[in-house]
Amino acid sequence: MTEKDIPRYKSIRVLWSYRLVDLCIPFLMLSLVHLFFGVQLWNMQYTWLGIMASLFFLVFTQLLGGYSRYVERSIAKKIEIVFKTWAFSVLLLTVIAYLNLTVFSYARSVILTWIFLTPMVLLAMKLFLNSVIRSNLTNVVVLGNGYEFTNFEKARLERQNIRLESLDSINAADLKEQMSSLTADYLLMNLSKTADYKLIQELTNLDLKGVRLITLNHFMETFLRKCYIPYDSTDLAYLERISAYNRLNYFLKRVFDVSAALSLGLITLPVMVYAAIKIRRESPGPIIFSQARVARSGKEHVIYKFRSMHVDAEKDGAQFAQEDDPRAYYFGAFMRKTRIDELPQLWSVLKGDLHFVGPRPERKIFTDKLEEEIPYYNERHLVSPGITGWAQVLYPYGANTEDARQKLMYDLYYIKHWSIWLEIETLIRTVLVVLGRKGL
Structure with a gap:
C-alpha cells in the first residue's frame, strides 16, 4: 500500500460539503463584490459569469481529485487544488468572455476584487469544514x-x-x-x-x-507528516528517498524567499526599531546577536538575531534553547515567543545564506554531537536552513537528543515533500504559532 492508496476521508460528508461550497461560493462572492463595489446595475452577463465560474470550479476540482476519498487532508493540498482550479476557471472564463465580446462589459474593479477574494474564501471555508465536521473513527x-x-x-x-x-x-x-x-x-x-x-x-x-x-x-x-527515522542505520535505501531541491524548485524557493523577506522587512521595520530601543534599555550589551550556524552541505554561515538573552547566558557552556528559557530577560522572552528576535535574519535570506522556510540552523557544537547519535542527521544539510520551518511549527521546543530526532523527522518530510504549497502552509502555520494558535 502506498500513500496514494490510503483513504483520508472515511465519511463522504466532508466531500459533499466541499462540493456544495464550490458550487455556491463563486456565484455568491460575485454577487457580494458587485453589491459593494459595482457602480452599474446587475445584469444577465454577471449572472452567467457567476454560474459558469461555479460550474467550472466544480468540474476542475473533480478532475484534480479534490473530491476523492484518497486526497490529502493537508492545508498544502487544499491550497494547491483551490488555486490551480481557480486559475483554470478564470483563464477559461476570460477566453469565453473575449470570444463573445463581453470582456469589456464588466466593471474592472468588481472582477479583479472577485478574482482575488474568491479563492481565499473558498480555502477558508474548506479549512473550517475540515475542522468542524468530524470524520468517522x-x-x-x-x-x-x-x-x-x-x-x-x-x-x-x-x-x-x-x-x-x-x-x-x-x-x-x-x-x-x-x-x-x-x-x-x-x-x-x-x-x-x-x-x-x-x-x-x-x-x-x-x-x-x-x-x-x-x-x-x-x-x-x-x-x-514526518519521515520515520529508525534507531539503527541499516536501511541504506533511506538515503535514496531524500534529495535536495531541483533547479526549478530552487528557483521558485528563491523567488518566494526574496519576496517574503522584502515584504516582511518593510512591514516590520517599525517593530525592529522598537525592539532595538527596548533591548538597549532593558539589557545592556549588543543589540544584535551573531553566531555561526551550520548551513547547506555542512558549511557555516553567520546569522544575525536580536539578542534575547543576557550577555552571560552561556557562561556555563553551550546548551539547547528551551521554551520559557530562564536565560532570557523579560522583553527577550517576549521576542522569542513572538519570533521578533528572528527578524534580522531577513538580511541573511536576501543574501542567500538562509531560506525563509527550512530546517532550523544549528550550531556546529550541537550538530557534531547529534550526527554521532542520530542516524541520517546529516541529511537535513542537503538544503539551507530557514528562519521558520516545518519542524518549528509542528513540534515544540526540544531540549535533548530525542527531541532533536523528532524534529529531524519533520525536517526530512519537508525536504522530501517540498512544494510551493507546503511552503505556503508552513508560512500560515508560522503566523498561527506567533498568534498563539499552535494547533490546526
Whole structure:
C-alpha cells in the first residue's frame, strides 16, 4: 500500500460539503463584490459569469481529485487544488468572455476584487469544514513495538479521530484470533525485528481478506507528516528517498524567499526599531546577536538575531534553547515567543545564506554531537536552513537528543515533500504559532 492508496476521508460528508461550497461560493462572492463595489446595475452577463465560474470550479476540482476519498487532508493540498482550479476557471472564463465580446462589459474593479477574494474564501471555508465536521473513527491496530508513539503524536492522531490499539502478541498463531475480535481499518506493521515466515504468511492471509496493511514509514508520512527515522542505520535505501531541491524548485524557493523577506522587512521595520530601543534599555550589551550556524552541505554561515538573552547566558557552556528559557530577560522572552528576535535574519535570506522556510540552523557544537547519535542527521544539510520551518511549527521546543530526532523527522518530510504549497502552509502555520494558535 502506498500513500496514494490510503483513504483520508472515511465519511463522504466532508466531500459533499466541499462540493456544495464550490458550487455556491463563486456565484455568491460575485454577487457580494458587485453589491459593494459595482457602480452599474446587475445584469444577465454577471449572472452567467457567476454560474459558469461555479460550474467550472466544480468540474476542475473533480478532475484534480479534490473530491476523492484518497486526497490529502493537508492545508498544502487544499491550497494547491483551490488555486490551480481557480486559475483554470478564470483563464477559461476570460477566453469565453473575449470570444463573445463581453470582456469589456464588466466593471474592472468588481472582477479583479472577485478574482482575488474568491479563492481565499473558498480555502477558508474548506479549512473550517475540515475542522468542524468530524470524520468517522479510524481504528489502527499496532503490530509490534518497534517504535513507541509519543504522547505528542497520540494527541495529533486523536485530533484526526485516529485511535491506536496495540496487540498483546505478535505471534503468528495468535494474530488471526486477535484480529478476529477487533475492528481494524489498518494493521500497522511496527515490528522491532524481521518477521519470520509464519508471520509473513498470516499477514498475507489477512491482506487477502481485506485487512489494510500499512508500514510504519507510510503511516508516519500520511497521518503525522514526518519521515520515520529508525534507531539503527541499516536501511541504506533511506538515503535514496531524500534529495535536495531541483533547479526549478530552487528557483521558485528563491523567488518566494526574496519576496517574503522584502515584504516582511518593510512591514516590520517599525517593530525592529522598537525592539532595538527596548533591548538597549532593558539589557545592556549588543543589540544584535551573531553566531555561526551550520548551513547547506555542512558549511557555516553567520546569522544575525536580536539578542534575547543576557550577555552571560552561556557562561556555563553551550546548551539547547528551551521554551520559557530562564536565560532570557523579560522583553527577550517576549521576542522569542513572538519570533521578533528572528527578524534580522531577513538580511541573511536576501543574501542567500538562509531560506525563509527550512530546517532550523544549528550550531556546529550541537550538530557534531547529534550526527554521532542520530542516524541520517546529516541529511537535513542537503538544503539551507530557514528562519521558520516545518519542524518549528509542528513540534515544540526540544531540549535533548530525542527531541532533536523528532524534529529531524519533520525536517526530512519537508525536504522530501517540498512544494510551493507546503511552503505556503508552513508560512500560515508560522503566523498561527506567533498568534498563539499552535494547533490546526
